[in-house]
Amino acid sequence: MPAVYAPSPVTLLVVATLSLAACDDDYLLPTVDTEVVADRTDTILALSGTATDGAAVFTASCEQCHDAAGDQAKVGPALRPYMASAEDATIANLVLAGVPPSMPSFSTLLDQDVADLIAWLHDSFDP
Numbered sequence: 760m761p762a763v764y765a766p767s768p769v770t771l772l773v774v775a776t777l778s779l780a781a782c783d784d785d786y787l788l789p790t791v792d793t794e795v796v797a798d799r800t801d802t803i804l805a806l807s808g809t810a811t812d813g814a815a816v817f818t819a820s821c822e823q824c825h826d827a828a829g830d831q832a833k834v835g836p837a838l839r840p841y842m843a844s845a846e847d848a849t850i851a852n853l854v855l856a857g858v859p860p861s862m863p864s865f866s867t868l869l870d871q872d873v874a875d876l877i878a879w880l881h882d883s884f885d886p
């Protein structure tokens with residue numbers, strides 16, 4: 760008859776400690792759910808954005824770190840050069856997921872806000 764595996768108390772303690780450590784990491788460094796970001800990106804690209812509404816989103820969420828004229832580097836880089844070749848899907852992705860290490864995620868923005876923001880970025884910074 761095969762022996763039945765019964766974990767020793769030490770094994771249980773190690774497993775419990777590792778699980779707790781994993782929870783702790785999740786708490787300190789929330790991981791971006793790439794599937795949710797991908798789904799939301801599809802939804803955002805299907806919406807039509809209004810640039811004039813996007814201006815307010817930029818002022819509230821982006822301007823503290825990115826020059827509103829698009830030309831100067833602030834905390835983050837100038838966005839006019841970036842917009843010359845940026846894909847909308849990449850912008851939506853980056854806004855939802857953030858850019859490690861210094862740009863936070865803006866996943867709390869509504870899909871329509873992100874669509875408006877992208878329209879504004881094109882209007883303002885596209886050559």
Ligand code: HEC
Nearest residue numbers: 820821823824834835836841854858859860861862863865
């Ligand atoms: C707290 C500061 C901060 C805020 C707020 C912020 N960003 Fe950023 N952003 C950065 C930094 C810093 C980088 C460069 C990557 C890094 O080091 O994290 C960056 C990178 C980018 C890039 C990539 C540029 C490139 O050349 O690769 C884009 C596009 C961008 N941000 C757009 C936005 C938009 C749109 C918003 C508003 C929703 C925003 N950012 C809000 C700091 C910020």
